[in-house]
Amino acid sequence: MKGKNQGSLREENTSVILRVLRSQPGLCRADIARICGLTPPTVSRLIGFMIDRGLIKEKKHKTDRIGRRPIGLYFNGGGYYIVGLSLTQNEVKGILADLNGKIVKEDKISINGKTFGKNDLSKVVKLVKSLIKRRGKRNIIGVGFASPGIVSTDDGTVVNVPHFPKFKNVPVKSVFEKELLLRTVVANDASAEAVAEQYFGKGEGVSDFVLLHAGDGIGMGIVLNGELYSGNFGVSGEVGHISIDIKNGKKCECGNRGCVELYSGLDALLNDASALLKKKVQSIDDLTKLAGKKNKKLLSLLKERGELLGYAMVNVVNLLAPQKIIVTGELSALYEEFVKPMKEVVDKYSFYGVGKEISLELSEIKENSVPFAAAAMVLREFLQNPYAFLP
Ligand SMILES: [Zn+2]
Numbered sequence: 417m418k419g420k421n422q423g424s425l426r427e428e429n430t431s432v433i434l435r436v437l438r439s440q441p442g443l444c445r446a447d448i449a450r451i452c453g454l455t456p457p458t459v460s461r462l463i464g465f466m467i468d469r470g471l472i473k474e475k476k477h478k479t480d481r482i483g484r485r486p487i488g489l490y491f492n493g494g495g496y497y498i499v500g501l502s503l504t505q506n507e508v509k510g511i512l513a514d515l516n517g518k519i520v521k522e523d524k525i526s527i528n529g530k531t532f533g534k535n536d537l538s539k540v541v542k543l544v545k546s547l548i549k550r551r552g553k554r555n556i557i558g559v560g561f562a563s564p565g566i567v568s569t570d571d572g573t574v575v576n577v578p579h580f581p582k583f584k585n586v587p588v589k590s591v592f593e594k595e596l597l598l599r600t601v602v603a604n605d606a607s608a609e610a611v612a613e614q615y616f617g618k619g620e621g622v623s624d625f626v627l628l629h630a631g632d633g634i635g636m637g638i639v640l641n642g643e644l645y646s647g648n649f650g651v652s653g654e655v656g657h658i659s660i661d662i663k664n665g666k667k668c669e670c671g672n673r674g675c676v677e678l679y680s681g682l683d684a685l686l687n688d689a690s691a692l693l694k695k696k697v698q699s700i701d702d703l704t705k706l707a708g709k710k711n712k713k714l715l716s717l718l719k720e721r722g723e724l725l726g727y728a729m730v731n732v733v734n735l736l737a738p739q740k741i742i743v744t745g746e747l748s749a750l751y752e753e754f755v756k757p758m759k760e761v762v763d764k765y766s767f768y769g770v771g772k773e774i775s776l777e778l779s780e781i782k783e784n785s786v787p788f789a790a791a792a793m794v795l796r797e798f799l800q801n802p803y804a805f806l807p
Contacts, residue, residue: 427803429454430462434491435799437472439621442488463489469806470495494518497551498798499544499559499598500784500791502605505529505579505632508540511787512547515557515795517616521547522784533582534591541595557798557805558599560790561588562608564633566650572602575650578633578669599805601793605629606653607646608789609779610637613742614644615792618777624738627779628655630755631745634677634725638736644796656681658728680725682746685718692717700746707753715753722754726761733766733774744779751778 432452437443443451449459466472473492476485493516500511506529512521525543527536540561548556565577572589592600603611610627613619619627619639627637634656638645646652656677657670665674678684682700689697689706692713697703706714729741741762747754755776762771781788798805 423803426462427801429458430466430802431800433459433462434466434471434802437489437491438493438799441490442475442477444486444488448489471802491515496555496557497548498557498791498794499547500787500789500794501540501544501559501561502784502786502790503561503563503574503577503580504786508543509784509787510540510543510547511784511791512551513788513791515798517788517792517795519784519788522787523547529577529580529583531582532580534586537586537588537591538595541592544592544596544598553598556598558601558794559592559596560608560787560792560794561592561600561602562605562786562790562793563588563602564605564635567602567604568650569601569603569646572600574602599794601790601797603790603793604635604637604646604650604652605786605789606635607637607644608793609744609781609785610639610742611644611796612781612785612789612792613637613779614639614642615795616788617779617781618740618742622740624736625740625742626653626732626736626738627742627744628729629745630680630682630725630743630747632682634681634728634745636732638738640736655728655732658731660724660727676725676728680721680728680747685721685747688717688721689714700749704749707750718750718753719757722750722757723761725754726758727765729758729762730765730771733762733771737770738774741774741776742779743776744781744785748778 433448436451445459449456463472471492473490475488477488479485494514496515497512502509507524507526509524511519513519523543525539544559563574563577566575568575574586574588577583588602589600606629609629613627619625623642625639629635636653636655638653657675659672659674660676661674666678667673668675668678686697743755759776
C-alpha cells in the first residue's frame with residue numbers, strides 16, 4: 417500500500433467526520449471515533465479544529481440515565497456560504513446559499529447566448545461580487561458554475577454549449593479564480609442537479625439514481641454507488657441525443673438525426689403545440705394552462721412525446737438499472753400528461769419489465785434549481801477536500 421502523508425490523511429479524516437455528522441447529526445466524539453475507525457485523540461483534535469473554524473457546533477443533550485450530559489456534535493452549515501451560478505440562453509442566475517442549502521440572496525444578469533463570449537465573463541464576475549458584498553471573503557467557500565453542454569470538469573473549462581456559438585473552450589475556472597480569488601467548480605448542469613438531489617433532495621441515501629432534466633434540452637445526471645458519474649471527455653448522460661429515428665429524423669445540431677430532444681424537448685413541444693392549436697404557445701405556463709383545458713389534440717401530442725422520451729429512457733434503464741429516476745426541468749410540471757406516459761413506456765418495454773421496480777419521483781427543488789445545483793457541486797467538493805476550500 418502506498419504511504420499517505422500526514423496532511424492528506426488529516427484531510428481525509430476531516431472529510432469523513434464532516435460527512436458523517438452531516439448525515440447523522442448529534443453524535444458524540446466517542447460515536448464518531450467508533451463509526452469512522454479513528455482514535456479518540458485524533459477525533460478530539462480534528463473536532464477542535466472544526467469547532468474553531470465554525471464548521472461544527474456542540475450542543476449539550478438532555479441528561480442520560482446515569483446523570484451525564486453527553487455533548488452532541490452538529491455540522492454547522494450556517495457559518496459559510498457558496499455562490500452558485502447557472503448559464504442559460506437569456507440569463508446568468510446567481511445565488512448565495514449557506515452550507516445547509518438555505519438561499520440567502522439571489523440576482524441575475526441578462527445575456528444573449530448567440531453573442532455571449534469569454535469577455536462577457538467579466539459581467540458574471542461582477543454578479544458574484546454583488547452577491548458576496550458585505551460578507552467577509554473568509555466566509556465564502558467557493559463558486560460553482562453550471563453550464564449546459566460539454567464541460568471539462570478537471571480543468572473547469574466549458575468546451576461547447578449548444579446555441580452558444582461564441583462560447584467555446586472557455587477556461588471559466590481559471591478566469592474566476594484569478595478575478596475573484598475564490599475556488600471555483602465548473603460542472604455540467606444536469607450532473608450538478610443530480611448532486612443537488614443527492615445532498616438536499618430525493619437522492620439522499622440512494623446509491624444508484626438518475627436525474628432526468630426535461631426542459632428545452634434533455635439531459636441526465638448519473639449517480640452510481642453513491643458517486644457522481646461524469647464520464648470522460650466532458651460527456652455523460654446525453655439522453656436527449658439518443659436517436660429515435662436515425663434515418664429519417666429531424667437533423668440535430670449534434671450532427672445526428674432524430675435526437676429525442678428534437679421531439680420531446682420543451683422548445684419542440686411549444687412549436688408543435690403552436691402549429692397544432694393554430695396559436696402561439698410561448699412558455700411552459702401556456703402549455704400547462706392549455707393542457708388543463710383538456711384539449712384532446714394537445715393531450716395526445718403530449719402523451720406521444722412523453723412516450724418517445726420513454727423509449728430513450730428504456731435504453732438508460734436497460735444500461736444502468738438505477739433504483740430511482742428523479743425528474744426535474746420545466747416539463748416535470750406536466751406529470752399526468754407527459755411524465756407518466758414516459759414511465760409507462762419504461763415499465764412496459766424495459767428488459768423483462770424491470771422498469772416497474774424503479775421508482776419515479778419529481779424533484780422538489782424548484783426555485784433556482786440550477787444555480788442551487790452549482791452550489792451543491794461546491795459543497796460536494798468541499799466535503800471531500802475541506803482544506804482546499806477553507807480560507
Ligand atoms: Zn443530437
